[in-house]
Amino acid sequence: MRISKKNKRYSILILLIILVVIAFPIIHLLKTKWGEIDRHSVLPARHVDDASMLNLTKVDSIIAIPADRQAIENQLTQILRYADAKGLKVALAGARHSMGGHTMYPGGIVLNMLPYNHMQLDTIDNILSIGSGALWTDAIQYLDRFDRSIAVMQAFSSFSIGGSLSVNGHGWQKNSPPLVSSVVSFTLMNAQGRVLHCSREKNTELFHHVLGGYGLFGIILDVKLNVVDNRALKYHYINLAPEHYTAYYKKYILDNPKVDLVFGRLRVSNKNFMEEATLNYFEQVSEPPVQLSLQKKNIEETKRLIFRGSVNSEYGKRLRWDLETSSAIPARLLTFTRNEIMDSQVSLIENKDTTSTDLLHEYFIPERNFMNFIQDIKPLLIKSKLDLLNITIRAVNRDHDAYLNYAREDVFGFVLLFNQKKTAQQETDMQNLTNLLVDAALKNEGTYYLPYRLHIAKEKMRKVYPQADSFFRTKLKYDPSELFNNKFYMHYK
Ligand SMILES: Cc1cc2nc3c(=O)[nH]c(=O)nc-3n(C[C@H](O)[C@H](O)[C@H](O)COP(=O)(O)OP(=O)(O)OC[C@H]3O[C@@H](n4cnc5c(N)ncnc54)[C@H](O)[C@@H]3O)c2cc1C
Numbered sequence: 001m002r003i004s005k006k007n008k009r010y011s012i013l014i015l016l017i018i019l020v021v022i023a024f025p026i027i028h029l030l031k032t033k034w035g036e037i038d039r040h041s042v043l044p045a046r047h048v049d050d051a052s053m054l055n056l057t058k059v060d061s062i063i064a065i066p067a068d069r070q071a072i073e074n075q076l077t078q079i080l081r082y083a084d085a086k087g088l089k090v091a092l093a094g095a096r097h098s099m100g101g102h103t104m105y106p107g108g109i110v111l112n113m114l115p116y117n118h119m120q121l122d123t124i125d126n127i128l129s130i131g132s133g134a135l136w137t138d139a140i141q142y143l144d145r146f147d148r149s150i151a152v153m154q155a156f157s158s159f160s161i162g163g164s165l166s167v168n169g170h171g172w173q174k175n176s177p178p179l180v181s182s183v184v185s186f187t188l189m190n191a192q193g194r195v196l197h198c199s200r201e202k203n204t205e206l207f208h209h210v211l212g213g214y215g216l217f218g219i220i221l222d223v224k225l226n227v228v229d230n231r232a233l234k235y236h237y238i239n240l241a242p243e244h245y246t247a248y249y250k251k252y253i254l255d256n257p258k259v260d261l262v263f264g265r266l267r268v269s270n271k272n273f274m275e276e277a278t279l280n281y282f283e284q285v286s287e288p289p290v291q292l293s294l295q296k297k298n299i300e301e302t303k304r305l306i307f308r309g310s311v312n313s314e315y316g317k318r319l320r321w322d323l324e325t326s327s328a329i330p331a332r333l334l335t336f337t338r339n340e341i342m343d344s345q346v347s348l349i350e351n352k353d354t355t356s357t358d359l360l361h362e363y364f365i366p367e368r369n370f371m372n373f374i375q376d377i378k379p380l381l382i383k384s385k386l387d388l389l390n391i392t393i394r395a396v397n398r399d400h401d402a403y404l405n406y407a408r409e410d411v412f413g414f415v416l417l418f419n420q421k422k423t424a425q426q427e428t429d430m431q432n433l434t435n436l437l438v439d440a441a442l443k444n445e446g447t448y449y450l451p452y453r454l455h456i457a458k459e460k461m462r463k464v465y466p467q468a469d470s471f472f473r474t475k476l477k478y479d480p481s482e483l484f485n486n487k488f489y490m491h492y493k
Helices: 005-033 067-087 138-146 163-165 204-210 241-255 300-308 314-331 337-344 367-383 424-443 457-463 468-478 487-492
Strands: 061-064 092-093 109-112 119-122 127-131 148-150 183-189 195-197 219-229 232-238 259-268 278-282 335-337 357-367 389-394 411-421
Touching: 005 300, 005 314, 061 424, 067 092, 067 109, 067 183, 067 219, 092 163, 109 259, 119 138, 119 424, 127 468, 138 148, 138 219, 138 337, 148 337, 163 183, 163 278, 183 204, 183 411, 183 468, 183 487, 195 204, 232 314, 241 259, 241 278, 241 389, 278 314, 300 314, 335 337, 357 424, 367 411, 389 424, 424 457, 457 468, 468 487
Parallel strands: 061 109, 092 109
Antiparallel strands: 119 127, 127 219, 148 219, 183 195, 183 219, 232 278, 232 335, 259 278, 259 389, 357 411, 389 411
């Protein structure tokens, strides 16, 4: 068959168009990659920082605690005695992903809890005993061998158990309160060096204050957590207008017993800013889950570059949204496991640029004010000079356990991720914006999350957390010399 000249020209034109369409995103991602200067900064001796990279602080010493159960109690008792005698404060650090100096006190001792990471599963009662320094990723890898999975945890698995319990994190597990709900009991070394068992039946006041207690009541040592079955899951996704979000949530998620994990996203490109949403969920299917060790690792660096390519780039933001929404179609054909999805590392969004940092905010809003909150924050975000990279939405059920609770009824958590330049101007801009966003949360009967930057004055914090004064009084009851201390306590007490 002969191809006419006209058809040939037409085919070449189409080929060129396809090449240009593919070339633009590829060039954008390559530019993102080549523009990254990976200058991993080494901290000066006896200095610590946290995930914000804005909290460089000189401390007396950083002590990695032993992994051994017997040794840890002996060593910690000695450290606490020494600190008390020398008038030094003690701050506790897990994976240091909090962002306001919650893991440090200037001139104090920092206890690095990460080495304490033992774990053992009781397969009859489905209870995991775990050292507070273990990371969720370790726990998931361990549980996977027994076809079990963590009941409630954050969206990434890079955090420690002790740090997660102390902020009382939440995740995207359907119908779940924050992760305190999955805690059976824990042991705590108090300021006097005694190890106490805490549960809903024993040392109850401590139980309710330590969970979400920001390391102020003692050192969490051994934790018992309820676990659930690992499951095979299929991905589903709906593109919708934000005003339909809560109705669709009820229709497709709440009334569907097969849904296990669920999150939403709002569009953040200037084009259609906060006018489009996605509802993403994973439904249980009957096939058995494939073990993690048998699964292939996928294209994590490409995903990271797609995310990083959205920093300061309208094109990158549109590209990310388009790729994520279009890749949702083939993703529907695949089967995932609960453990595979939950074992996701923060390295997926890692910022390698040392002149800027990525900062999180989170606001918890009751369903009745869902749209009002979106409408209130939209003009603030449009006006702000800070680069908004992401908004995800997660439902969090009412928390009946933590004293300093943020989910006092069923709420939707709006998680906002910004890129901030490390300049005084952007720091001031961020402080101003955070205050406006907290005002919007207050107006809509919501709360804000405490592990992030300390940009809210203690008086305003009490409008959101009216229980704060009594929380800090209870801290003094258990720790009158304020031995356990950190910048969070210094700021809000
Ligand atoms: C990229 C990113 C994504 C996030 N996503 C989520 C999310 O989906 N959901 C959510 O709820 N949160 C989320 N967070 C917040 C995160 O849950 C908290 O920062 C959490 O504290 C991280 O755990 P960590 O081990 O890093 O804690 P750290 O920052 O090390 O410590 C947090 C607090 O716990 C105390 N602490 C640590 N270990 C102990 C111990 N053994 N005993 C007593 N106190 C202790 C510390 O003193 C400190 O006050 C996210 C944070 C980042 C940076």
